[in-house]
């Protein structure tokens with residue numbers, strides 16, 4: 001928790017102002033019982049009306065000043081804590097943005113969402129409370145003790161007895177509650193996970209008629225969270241009555257011993273009233289601290305989860321050394337040299353000993369059965385993962401020696417799973433190149449065979465895409481995703497099974513348009529369909545993560561058994577002749 005407080009540093013002057021205001025407010029609170037005691041002992045007992053009015057007026061002014069300080073302090077402390085929350089959210093988000101796919105797997109997407117929202121809110125609320133109480137509570141407690149002792153030292157022995165009892169009661173309750181707070185945040189993660197899966201997979205849920213099952217799954221997670229929350233709240237709720245009993249017993253004890261002293265003529269009524277108020281202030285300060293402590297366990301559990309994100313160093317990061325300059329003749333070259341890569345925890349490498357070169361102006365197709373390692377191969381080029389053996393070179397430079405930004409600026413990737421963002425059609429294409437002109441966007445859409453369907457949309461390029469592109473067909477989404485990569489005009493295009501949702505005619509037209517429009521670029525196409533790779537300059541056949549053959553269609557038909565099997569399975573035995 002303390003480590004997160006470094007984000008408060010820019011607000012130190014506002015925090016100082018809040019502390020000063022709270023200090024003044026606390027002084028006013030401490031001063032009021034003394035004034036009241038004077039009114040009773042001097043004004044009422046002696047029937048001195050002008051004194052009562054004068055001191056009463058002063059009490060009113062002191063109260064108004066105290067309230068003014070309190071309101072202003074609240075205004076500033078809320079502002080500081082809101083800004084603290086905002087900065088923390090951006091820090092967590094920025095860190096998560098730099099995570100590799102491993103780290104996402106490790107933390108879980110739903111948990112990252114909870115950490116960026118709910119967990120930060122917990123810490124933010126505690127900070128707001130802390131800003132106000134860190135001055136008020138000790139000042140009221142210590143000031144209250146001094147004032148109480150100076151009012152009547154002997155009666156102050158009651159405080160000595162009450163305080164340890166209160167402290168033990170609070171400690172005992174917290175000890176039982178704290179472990180449950182971490183569990184509670186994990187239950188919120190789980191609830192978010194079920195909710196997310198359900199909302200994203202709504203079509204599958206409906207089509208498989210699993211609505212009741214999903215409601216059951218959500219209810220289980222919901223009940224689970226409710227049970228834990230109830231348990232925590234029950235434990236924490238016992239704090240209030242326990243404290244009230246102790247405070248009330250303390251009041252009774254003070255009244256008891258105080259009246260004995262008044263009877264003996266050793267104390268005045270006004271003094272006793274002031275003393276009770278001071279004791280109340282002391283116990284109130286303890287209550288405030290315990291209320292803060294009520295939030296503390298949950299917030300510190302949240303802080304630990306936030307720190308976990310902030311402390312997680314992305315496995316892939318840029319080197320400090322300057323980027324080596326590759327040979328000028330190799331612009332756009334992609335080369336694999338004996339590359340091996342294994343996913344963490346996997347027994348077998350996903351790809352082994354891959355060596356090939358993809359050259360500018362050529363189309364390199366990658367084909368193979370499901371799970372053969374095609375997507376893994378292409379994800380090594382933009383350095384989504386680092387290789388375990390060998391090297392991946394782009395422009396003649398090892399990708400690990402290149403700043404990620406420079407590397408990715410050279411690449412236009414069309415992923416296997418289409419992802420569109422909320423915004424218009426044009427916004428989504430412009431995602432590939434921030435400063436793309438309308439003409440560039442339209443050109444990219446034309447090459448991607450998307451122009452016709454975009455023009456048919458109600459507002460053309462300004463049509464708003466529903467969340468995740470729900471108002472478009474699979475093929476339309478894929479073509480927008482292709483246009484997004486095309487508008488970038490990169491050196492290297494990677495199409496990861498990006499033509500699968502297109503009909504054969506559109507697939508062929510698109511590839512023809514690509515060939516004439518992106519002549520100088522290096523193109524890598526991962527494909528399932530033989531028809532997509534037939535004309536490629538080089539076809540890489542993958543089989544269980546290894547290269548089973550490289551060559552043109554005709555060469556592979558003659559030399560590669562795995563390729564022959566794929567061709568036969570898709571085009572029939574006749575195609576082998």
Ligand SMILES: Nc1ncnc2c1ncn2[C@@H]1O[C@H](COP(=O)(O)OP(=O)(O)OP(=O)(O)O)[C@@H](O)[C@H]1O
Pocket residue numbers: 343344346350368369370371372373374375376377416
């Ligand atoms: N994130 C991951 N974590 C662990 N293993 C993975 C991960 N992604 C893929 N794999 C494994 O790596 C192997 C290669 O997967 P990859 O996605 O590269 O295959 P592919 O040839 O693209 O398959 P498909 O054509 O079905 O998309 C598979 O055995 C798969 O189970």
